Amino acid sequence: MDENTVLRKPLISVRVFHPQKLAQHGNAHSSLHMRVLYIGDVAKLRWIVMNQAVNNASKESATTPKTDLVNRQYRLKTRPAERINADTFERVEERVPELKDGQALVRTIFLSLDPTNRIWVTDVEQYMPPVQIGEVMRGIGIGQVVASKNPKYTAGQLVSGAVGWQDYNVIDGTESWPFSPLPSNLPVPAEDLAGAAGFTGLTAYFGVFDIARASEGKTMVVSAAAGAVGSIAGQLGKIAGCRVVGIAGTDEKCAWLTNELGFDAAVNYKAADWKEQLTKATPDGIDINFENVGGEIMEFVFSRLNLRASVALCGLISSYNESSDERTKVSLSKVLMKRIRIEGFIITDFADKFPEASVKLITWLAQGKIKSRSTIVDGLENAPEAVNQLFDGSNVGKLLVRVGELSK
Ligand SMILES: NC(=O)c1ccc[n+]([C@@H]2O[C@H](COP(=O)([O-])OP(=O)(O)OC[C@H]3O[C@@H](n4cnc5c(N)ncnc54)[C@H](OP(=O)(O)O)[C@@H]3O)[C@@H](O)[C@H]2O)c1
Secondary structure, three states: OOOHHHHHHHEEEEEOOOHHHHEEEEEEHEEEEEEEEOOOOHHHHHHOOOOOOOOOOHHHHOOOOOEEEEEEEEEEEOOOOOOOOOOOEEEEEEEEEEOOOOOEEEEEEEEEEEHHHHHHHHOOOOOOOOOOOOOEEEEEEEHHHHHEEOOOOOOEEEEOOOOEEOOOEEEEEOOOOOOOOOOOOOOOOOHHHHOOOHHOOOOOOOOHHHHOOOOOOOOOEOOOEEHHHHHHHHHHHEEEEEEEEEEEEHHHHHHHHHHHOOOOOOOOOOOOOOHHHHHHHHHOOOOEEEEEEOHHHHHHHHOOEEEEEEEEEOOOOOHHHOOOOOOOOOOOOHHHHHHOEEEEOOHHHHHHHHHHHHHHHHHHHHHHHOOOOEEEEHHHHHHHHOOHHHHHHOOOEEEEEEEOOOOO
């Protein structure tokens, strides 16, 4: 699907009421007409789950003419037994090749750090192949086209895709994980495109509406609630009409959830009496568990689930640095007696519904109905250390690495 095709036949076209323009003109005619192609070609997205992305500028031969630009890459060297550490990756520097006809050069702007990075470097059965030793570390993010000899891409354009842990990608549009051009007039900042309006927000969206089936009057408990997915999931729960209670690891995070994001209550699971606090915050029991953590947190939430409760099993971060995923013990007898529905999901399951969900998320963000926050670490060289923020809880909201500056 090239850009011309998209322009003739957009996946979806909507009117988004831009808050600044509304403030200026004060009426609904001042909306921003936005063409959302967002993630782009759905058929290719399905392919993601079956193919490993190796967007690797080093595929070029030694004789290919090179530019003066240097591409730093972090390649998997050893599989960590516990946390990712200095030995996990080898840093390699290569000069970026001159573009051939049909190619475009993309500079990484924001690299998304995700708990699943830890899963990808582990050789276990998972939802896509693990990164192999010697390969550039897989990572999704936002890039900017630096130069293009391909009609699908225009210099200056933002693209979303599997940028990898590297500065540059030479692409030709046939990658197994395609780079999708993003519309230039989206009313959200680039960091949100890598977070609340990207895969993070989409994960929260489908978890809350399709898996948990959140609705008016239900009590929803979200774990890792001040993180990227959890903070959006809780706000979507409020939009659905739920009473939303968050669980997070500091008092500051809990205050952010209740004071700024509109959660009804938040509990710091590091407080000695957190179980009593959660009990008080959920006087009528729990109807929906949006679960990101597993372990003791999930077990206690589970003990308070009501008849016909649902569990949207999004993640189990408390076990990702461990060799066993047997950490969470829940009673199947309770599942039976209370007719509880537990459903695991992976965001790529919903690829064909990304465009409509992206429109909603971008609209809510632009209107201020949901708020986003990012923790931004500067410099690709800091990615191997920064990814551990996800496991020690030092990130608030979406954890990103700013690899390059956006050029105007
Ligand atoms: N199913 C999917 O398709 C999908 C997609 C994206 C993400 N996910 C999952 O969603 C979850 C959240 O991901 P995210 O990207 O939004 O990360 P995140 O929540 O921004 O960061 C992880 C947070 O988890 C908390 N945490 C880490 N270790 C913990 C532990 N042992 N016990 C309790 N809390 C712990 C920390 O916050 P505290 O300060 O509160 O401890 C940390 O800030 C993860 O499980 C991830 O795998 C799933």
